[in-house]
Amino acid sequence: MTYPALVAIILTPLFILGLATVLTWVERRLLGLWQDRHGPNRVGPGGMFQAVADGTKILFKQDWVPPFADRGVFVLAPAIGMMTVLLSFAVIPVTLRAGIAGDMNVGLLFILGMMGLGVYAVVLAGWSSNSKFALLGGMRAAAQMISYEVFMGLSLLGVIMMAGSFSLRDIVAAQDRLWFIIPQCLGFGVFMLAGIAETHRLPFDLPEGENELGAGFHTEYSGMKFGMFFIAEYAGIVLISSLVTTLYLGGWRGPLLPPVLWFALKTAGMVAFFILLRASLPRPRYDQLMALGWKVLLPLSLFNVMATGTILMLRASL
Amino acid sequence: MDAFSFNDTLLLATIMFSVGLAGVLVRRNMVFMLMSLDIMLNATALVFVGAGARWHDATGQVMFLMILALAAVETAVGLAIILCLHARGRPTLDADTGNLLRGRQHG
């Protein structure tokens, strides 16, 4: 392994952590903007250091493990959540060269697998808390995440079929003429919805559902362990955005500007889109959420697979 | 230039298999028995992947997928049955309490 690669490996998680921290501030500011109110604006210029202040506060809060909780699992759960999200970044090709393992030939499967593991974080957190709200939140999260994982995988099939590879770099390469968002608009829609549900972001944040369940699966969490869940959520947003960029928006490709910048721009746009969704959409009922998944998205994504296959085959044989 | 030789894979698979088997035999909670069963099945799947790598043959991986599907179906059906048992009023998951089928005998 080369020296620069090692440096990249060490710096990447730190960078993502930082990014996610900053994102907490960005989100609040943007929400303020769109909802015609002020966001955090006291700490630093434009409230810029709000994130730093929050981080510092969290670090010095009491490291509390409730006596009724299952101690080992309770501590492990946020770490798992963090770990899976951070690991997923490993296979994202920021540019043709950058990225930790962007060439991995099963990159997409790796990400899907990591997302699958991510379910453990919420379930274990909800379970080990030994509290009713937490358990309900954990169960809701689990049901929602595993359901949407199915549709996410199915919606990606179109992309895989068109690119003929699981490697993210190959997928980007396959988009040199046309971004997949156009032929795969259906898949893109499903993937976006699934991505929101996977990160349990608003409007699909029913596992947390503060008006029903306190704070859902992390009701009993506080301090750094809560912070880790919190950060992991924002890292998840970044992950989904960068995935959308890679899979549907042509990745680093773009005219004039350097590839890194293109990638960053597209990802930032997607992140902003996530926040916009939060600002503008109401939350559905839980049964509506699940019905949407199983009764709409699943048939749609199956149809997408078939349609993509048919078109591909027709084009190949004509 | 294989990363792992077939024998290493086999060794690992055997260990996993034994762990699973021991689990099925020792655990009495039905959910744990199902999990142990899955461990056994995954061990066999590992054997197929290893053998497929040894012969550079894709059928091993196909078998892996089949086993995956089997494990999934078996788990699903198992969960369904456990659920039914639970719903019909058997409060425990302990496999030993299932004694409706001992066979009535003479004397």
Place this chain on the structure above:
Amino acid sequence: MENIPDIWAIFTYAVVIGILLACMLGLSAITGTRRSGSDMGRSMSLPFESGIVPTGSARLRLPVQYYMVAMFFVIFDVETAILMTWATVVRETGWVGYAAAFAFIVFLAVSLAYLWRAGALDWGPRVPMRPVAEMRKDQVS
């Protein structure tokens, strides 16, 4: 096996993340304030239930739908896995492969339709639609 370096890279990456997370948890454990003995109020030792003293076990019996979703996930996720093997080689397998995948998806769709009609995908009891007149009658009586 051209991705061996990738695997090592990911492995290293995982180790780095692990160290990082351990640092975060450890640091907060060191820096965080501590309470013990009588400082730990009674309310801190109780699960949070919006200010009400909790009763009963937290191990609830959950609605059956959660379990159903678990089963459907297990099934459909594996179907996805099987479809994925076809997805990378759509062009190579030609029309035969297409026919196989088509049959597979049709089977899948029929099973889904069956599940749908059987009510397995519904959450909560089905609320029967009642005519308005009947509801009025209820109110009158």
Place this chain on the structure above:
Amino acid sequence: MIGHDLFLPTPLPVICAGLMIMLAATAWRRSVGRGFSCAGVTLLLSLAAVGRHTGRLPDDGGSLFIQDQWTAYTAILIVFSSLCILLMSWRDAMHDRDALVDEYPLLLMLGTLGALTMVFSVNYMPFFLGLEIFGISLMGLMAFGRHPVLAGHEAAMKYLILSGVSSAILLFGIGLAYGVTGSLRFMPPVAAGDVPPALSVAATVMILVGMFFKLSAVPFHMWLPDVMEGAPVPVAAFLAVTSKIAIFSSLVRYFGTEQQAVFVDDILYVVIILTIMGGNLLALRQVSLTRLMACSSIAHVGYLLIAFLCPGHMQSRAITIYLAAYTASTLGVFAVMTAFATADGPDGTVIMQWKGLFFTRPFLASAMSLMLLSLAGIPPGIGFFAKFEIAAAGVEHQRDILLCVLVIGSIIGLYYYLNIIRVMISVPSLPPSSVTRHVRPELTALVIVLTIIVVIGGLFPARTLHPFLPVPAVASGTRDGTVH
């Protein structure tokens, strides 16, 4: 590349299509009668399709399926028994409104599909698939228990765990075989390359153990009585007949009919002795008829294995006729049981309920006695001739110990079969008038047909059976011709 060697025996797609239609129909609107008739039509169609196939057998032996006389024969047996079982469950399904039985024919068809897949396969992959399809549909079927609902579920759970373990063992063996030979062809592994031969021995032993588990040969038999007792009667019949046919047919195909490796012979030797003695001795103590049938089916597997162990010119006939005899007689017993059962009265699973049947329902009692005698190997049932052939195969190979075990086992078996007849002869506790009769034309017809088969097969085995005689697996050279 796939297109060239898509060799598919026609019954499989026929049943698949039927299954899908049924599933779609169920999703559209539930109707028990339609489900059953659809299943019946599909089974008849697949019966007509036995022997046909699409595509052509590839020359390089990479085929997944095979089509020869043996497969045709066993496929006919399987489809026929499924039809019978469908008929048996008809009454319960149509008249028991409480149970949600729309899925019942669906699962039954699925089980048939699995069994057929097993029979047709010459590759581990479809074999294993068939095995699992069969097993899993069976779990669903078991949970359809009518009376003690919990018992059905318990049976299903027991079956799930044990069949899961046996599948895992079987699969591990297959994996080893694949690792040793690099091919998934359905035959005992012959070590190639630098792998120690111990591995191939281990593979064979594990595959054998898995198959014994599924066949419920004795060290691995304990699940069968429990499971069959918990399952509804027709499902118990399905378990006792179809699974045995399918797995035994695969066993024959797997090991061929040539002389096996010595260690296989030795293992079989011990297993046969244990199976016959164990099955029969267990059956002695049963008061439940389903359990008794389970034990007796264990013993019958033992008899079949004797023929399996005696390759040669008697073997093919012995196995064929024994399978047919076992199928017809066991189905007959279960058909009579279903015909005997009434919705609110005795269900026929306890032997004492049969008391005095000769005086209340002589037809059923006579049919039952005939079937039991056939199972015991007494003329004029077909089982007599079948046991005779088995003994002939054994004598030809001078398997003296096995023959002694056969005789002892048969005598013990005779005792418990006769015991049932004895109970039926004894004076009824109820006066005949108080016994309500629920005569169902389809069940009566089924019992009559099976009786005729058993009697005609026993009196004229030459006329009825020899045209179907298959040439099992290797002995005929078909395998050599197709798989190289």
Place this chain on the structure above:
Amino acid sequence: MNPLPVLVLLPITGGGLAWLAAHIRPHSARPSARDASWWTVLATLIGETLALAMVTFHHTGHAGPWLEHFSTPWIPAMGIAVRLDIDGLSLSMIWLSLVLCFLCAFLVPRQDMPGAGTFHFLFLATLTGIIGTFLATDLFLFFFFWELMLVPMFVLIAAWGHEDRQRAAMKFFIFTQGGGLIMLLAILGLVMTHFRATGVLTFDYFALSRTPLSPALSMLLMLGFFIAFAVKLPVVPVHVWLPDAHTQAPTAASVLLAGILLKTGGYGMIRFDVMLFPDAASRFLPVAMTLGVVGILYGAWMSCMQDDVKRLIAYSSISHMGFVLPGIFGGSAMGMQGAIVQMLAHGLGTGALFLIAGAIQDRLHTRDMRHIGGLWGAMPRLSGTGLFFAVASLGMPGLGNFAGEFLVLLATWHVSPVTATLAASGLILAAIYALRMVNRIFLAAPRTDLRPVRDFPARQMAIFACVMAFMVVLGLYPQPFMTFSAPSPLSVTAMPRPEGRAP
């Protein structure tokens, strides 16, 4: 038309008809309609007798010992055919069967019997099995009939028998079937040996008789056959089923059992053990003699101990059949003839005794001799008949048993005087038990107040008289029977064969 298949098929067809007849108008008031089933049986028996008479008298002119032959393929792939042959031995056995069947049909009370149709069907089905056994010369066919006669007999005992009938029926079935399975193995062993030696797979009796066998193997196979026949005969260690079965069976079944079924054992020993394996049989002689003597003494001794009439007769059967064993295996023509005569005489005598015991039970509802007595006064005709057959049973000179026993003892004396002496001492015990029975039942003072009971009507007495006449002829002038019923040697295969049999 060949009479042999007719002989076999006629009873079972008649049985079916009888069953139907009973079911057509079961509740009719007219006695003739109620007895339709019985009339069918009678008709069947008469038809059978006519067929048999045709066989007997049609072929007397022929020189060959085999009177008739019939053969048609059955399972060609296994070399199994329906081969029926008849010689003097079979003929006399079938005659015996028919006579006894007539006895049963006439003497068994047929009123108020539940399921008369089924009873008659089973009765005739048993007869089919027995006649088939006597005729079959294909070993598979023989085994088939051997098994076939068990089932109806089992049902007869289990359904219509006395108190402990079911246990007795099970015992009977399992013992005989177990023996049968061992015989099956022996048959298969013989066939396979023949197959190895010649490459021809056949179950033909005549072909198999020429199989070259090593001494050890032939001994083994002979033993296999012997065990099955010994169970039927019965020979002492495997006789346990007999007292129970005979005691518990209904009268007709008892008669069939004692009169004919036991004879299939003896017939089998002559036809298969001695004829197929002459060397082994001669080597087996000491064992056979020992077993025979043990049977004679044990049966007689046990018979003396009994209080139950039917049980007493059953044990006496064991004793009588003990004489058959040394006779058959003795190797001399005289012994063989003695054994056959003994079988015939025992069939008639014991059959009649069982009928009388059955009649007593029907009238007094007990079989216990401690509760019966003084019948002479009440039923002189029955008692007289009883006395006659009891005396026949003890071996009174001038009656059939004496001829048989005497010949056997004479033949045995040449071989082993000690055995003969011991066997003869069995006759003393026979006298004890027979006279004891006569004394207690007929002569002693009445134990209970005898209600007015019906004696044998004249019609039945006529039949008994026929049987008695037979016994007397058999005792006084046995020579025609002896020549007539001698088993045909194998070397002489049958007379002109139109079909041409495979060698």
